[in-house]
Amino acid sequence: MAAETNSKSDTLTLEKVREALIKQEDTIIYRLIQRANFPLNSPAYDEKAFPSFSGSLLQFVVKETEALQSKVGRYENPEELPFSPESLPPSLLPPPENPPVLHPAAASININGKIWDFYFDELLPLFAATGDDGSYASTASNDLDCLQAISRRIHYGYYVAEVKFKDSPQDYEPAIRAQDREGLMKLLTFVDVEEKVKKRVEKKAMVFGQEVSLMDNANTRTDQRNVSETYKVDPLVVSRLYGEWIMPLTKLVQVEYLLRRLD
Amino acid sequence: MAAETNSKSDTLTLEKVREALIKQEDTIIYRLIQRANFPLNSPAYDEKAFPSFSGSLLQFVVKETEALQSKVGRYENPEELPFSPESLPPSLLPPPENPPVLHPAAASININGKIWDFYFDELLPLFAATGDDGSYASTASNDLDCLQAISRRIHYGYYVAEVKFKDSPQDYEPAIRAQDREGLMKLLTFVDVEEKVKKRVEKKAMVFGQEVSLMDNANTRTDQRNVSETYKVDPLVVSRLYGEWIMPLTKLVQVEYLLRRLD
Numbered sequence: 001m002a003a004e005t006n007s008k009s010d011t012l013t014l015e016k017v018r019e020a021l022i023k024q025e026d027t028i029i030y031r032l033i034q035r036a037n038f039p040l041n042s043p044a045y046d047e048k049a050f051p052s053f054s055g056s057l058l059q060f061v062v063k064e065t066e067a068l069q070s071k072v073g074r075y076e077n078p079e080e081l082p083f084s085p086e087s088l089p090p091s092l093l094p095p096p097e098n099p100p101v102l103h104p105a106a107a108s109i110n111i112n113g114k115i116w117d118f119y120f121d122e123l124l125p126l127f128a129a130t131g132d133d134g135s136y137a138s139t140a141s142n143d144l145d146c147l148q149a150i151s152r153r154i155h156y157g158y159y160v161a162e163v164k165f166k167d168s169p170q171d172y173e174p175a176i177r178a179q180d181r182e183g184l185m186k187l188l189t190f191v192d193v194e195e196k197v198k199k200r201v202e203k204k205a206m207v208f209g210q211e212v213s214l215m216d217n218a219n220t221r222t223d224q225r226n227v228s229e230t231y232k233v234d235p236l237v238v239s240r241l242y243g244e245w246i247m248p249l250t251k252l253v254q255v256e257y258l259l260r261r262l263d
Numbered sequence: 264m265a266a267e268t269n270s271k272s273d274t275l276t277l278e279k280v281r282e283a284l285i286k287q288e289d290t291i292i293y294r295l296i297q298r299a300n301f302p303l304n305s306p307a308y309d310e311k312a313f314p315s316f317s318g319s320l321l322q323f324v325v326k327e328t329e330a331l332q333s334k335v336g337r338y339e340n341p342e343e344l345p346f347s348p349e350s351l352p353p354s355l356l357p358p359p360e361n362p363p364v365l366h367p368a369a370a371s372i373n374i375n376g377k378i379w380d381f382y383f384d385e386l387l388p389l390f391a392a393t394g395d396d397g398s399y400a401s402t403a404s405n406d407l408d409c410l411q412a413i414s415r416r417i418h419y420g421y422y423v424a425e426v427k428f429k430d431s432p433q434d435y436e437p438a439i440r441a442q443d444r445e446g447l448m449k450l451l452t453f454v455d456v457e458e459k460v461k462k463r464v465e466k467k468a469m470v471f472g473q474e475v476s477l478m479d480n481a482n483t484r485t486d487q488r489n490v491s492e493t494y495k496v497d498p499l500v501v502s503r504l505y506g507e508w509i510m511p512l513t514k515l516v517q518v519e520y521l522l523r524r525l526d
Contacts, residue, residue, distance in 0.1 A: 072400035137335035
């Protein structure tokens with residue numbers, strides 16, 4: 001049935017994991033740009049705005065969408081984690097054929113609660129305009145798209161940790177045996193790499209978030225740092241998303257995974 | 264509740280309709296790029312691949328997603344039309360507050376059947392690589408995202424027709440009274456505008472579909488016509504999507520709408 005198999009499943013290499021992470025940057029940025037088409041639309045988040053729902057419109061959309069996605073096997077992938085995990089229906093698809101590459105510990109790590117909080121409390125107000133255009137359902141659905149792309153990227157930390165551990169277990173085993181969080185965090189931190197990632201996503205936000213018309217020479221704009229108001233999402237917000245939340249939380253996932261890696 | 268109201272609802276102008284259409288180009292291109300992350304994945308379309316579903320996985324995803332979206336009011340917007348309209352649940356949200364701006368005839372025009380056919384039979388093979396990576400559910404969900412963006416764009420023809428008719432009814436009334444399809448099609452065809460749209464979406468596909476890295480000077484690529492293999496979706500395919508399908512079908516929607524406009 002499969003001409004090419006899922007790239008994760010055969011041999012996990014740091015190269016492949018990095019490629020996946022870089023590709024996911026594009027997805028995250030495209031989705032932020034889509035969400036930025038709508039203003040804040042706060043009634044979507046108000047538990048009292050629509051009496052037909054027991055919670056907010058957002059909560060309804062998240063719960064129902066995740067239930068549907070669960071039926072088509074989304075949560076059979078270890079890096080896909082639900083935001084509304086209560087009573088998800090089982091998958092109707094056959095289980096994945098590939099042998100698992102992660103330690104079973106991965107299944108016990110889900111930091112979607114933290115992701116939900118920073119997304120709505122801190123990130124969203126930085127890139128969605130104030131206001132209300134009435135498009136609450138589209139807004140909620142775009143929020144879930146953003147949340148899922150960010151969550152997948154952060155929980156991909158399982159694979160980063162697994163491949164790093166497999167490549168040089170001797171580097172990690174002492175800290176794991178000592179259950180030394182701080183030591184593990186140090187081993188996983190490369191400031192220069194993180195700076196490069198922040199620069200790259202900023203550049204991607206400039207390129208993908210340009211207003212393109214036939215009149216102007218749109219492609220010169222990435223050289224001008226003082227025109228951020230012409231981008232659909234401020235490139236510095238994307239850089240900050242990575243620097244303040246995505247990379248630290250990916251490392252948190254890695255640390256939690258490694259702490260259980262020898263269990 | 265609404266600080267700003269939905270821009271369609273107050274005064275419909277050709278300017279506003281055009282702005283909306285141009286914005287929708289970006290959405291369509293971002294979604295095509297997202298779909299192009301996956302190969303064709305033909306088992307998603309095979310009615311016999313998964314015995315748990317009565318049809319294909321795609322049909323299941325479309326039907327269930329549209330049912331959920333219907334509950335949150337998607338199909339209260341005249342330009343949003345379901346691909347699986349049988350037994351959709353009613354909206355749980357209060358009806359839109361704004362008075363309708365379209366003639367009721369709009370409700371009888373749905374060309375999603377044609378859109379479905381050209382998308383799967385002709386467009387998809389032009390931009391999705393052959394192969395199978397097992398991600399059938401994501402593939403189906405990305406297909407629906409593309410279909411919905413394209414359908415919304417084409418059925419926005421209602422507004423184009425309404426605003427053109429309102430601006431100069433005397434130009435259209437004779438052809439409408441004569442039920443002269445060809446005459447209406449001629450009135451709605453502006454070859455130079457269509458060429459401009461094709462050029463613009465081609466340029467957008469170049470800009471948004473670049474591979475961006477810190478090494479190269481990504482933003483110079485839009486000047487080079489011979490590097491289409493480095494774009495996530497071939498810009499000429501996007502130009503063709505507009506020239507062969509989106510613009511002709513938008514005009515078809517306009518003609519059908521105008522033919523009923525005096526009823």
